[in-house]
Amino acid sequence: MADLRVHRIVGSPYAGRVALAAAHKHLTVAWVDVDPDDRRAVRRLSGQDRVPVAEAPDGGPPLVGSMAILRALDDHWPTRPLWPTDPGDAALADLFARRFDDVWHGPAQRLAELLAPVGHDRDALPDRWRRAVDDDAARLQRWNDRLEERLLDADHLGGPTFGICDVVAHPFLRHGALGPDGAPGALPIVLHRHGTIDRAAHPRLHAWVRRVEDLHAA
Numbered sequence: 001m002a003d004l005r006v007h008r009i010v011g012s013p014y015a016g017r018v019a020l021a022a023a024h025k026h027l028t029v030a031w032v033d034v035d036p037d038d039r040r041a042v043r044r045l046s047g048q049d050r051v052p053v054a055e056a057p058d059g060g061p062p063l064v065g066s067m068a069i070l071r072a073l074d075d076h077w078p079t080r081p082l083w084p085t086d087p088g089d090a091a092l093a094d095l096f097a098r099r100f101d102d103v104w105h106g107p108a109q110r111l112a113e114l115l116a117p118v119g120h121d122r123d124a125l126p127d128r129w130r131r132a133v134d135d136d137a138a139r140l141q142r143w144n145d146r147l148e149e150r151l152l153d154a155d156h157l158g159g160p161t162f163g164i165c166d167v168v169a170h171p172f173l174r175h176g177a178l179g180p181d182g183a184p185g186a187l188p189i190v191l192h193r194h195g196t197i198d199r200a201a202h203p204r205l206h207a208w209v210r211r212v213e214d215l216h217a218a
């Protein structure tokens, strides 16, 4: 029997966070694949439509959203922790995790909403929206530059060891280095084309994507 039962949409980076954390902790997950167009079972289980949703390991109410699931994983299986043990470092890691979705996923989601309807052809957009695309693409590249700087003196985004910052960021950033990789939807395409992590421009970030990928595959 698996350690954890998680409802997900296949290819979702939020479910990817749970998969990565489980791999790190050597836990097994029974995945329940949700049809994006039919959320009735998720609603019955959790009272809302979004996934991932995990059935709580202690028999409590279901855990809704990647961060709630990751926190519960760390509480229930503290070996190979995700959050740093030092409270100050843990607070900074929390801040990173909470802000990541705003500063990184935000621009990528806006790009996906603008570009998917025109087949990812920026030039098919009116002037004003082309400028918005260029601004958000530049934002993603600036964040890649910052993360590259972060890795100048650390192997992982939160410090010397693998942890929650890597878990939060990797499922999104991996597409910048590895391509859409068969994941459905517009987001992976956008992350690949506009959040590109080029080996020459971002060598440390590129190597970090590979390192974390290998951990997941192990």
Ligand SMILES: N[C@@H](CCC(=O)N[C@@H](CS)C(=O)NCC(=O)O)C(=O)O
Pocket: 009, 012, 013, 014, 049, 050, 051, 052, 064, 065, 066, 067
């Ligand atoms: N903040 C949530 C976001 C989850 C999320 O947006 N999930 C998407 C699938 S990738 C979803 O279920 N969207 C449903 C909707 O937008 O109605 C998390 O960290 O898990």
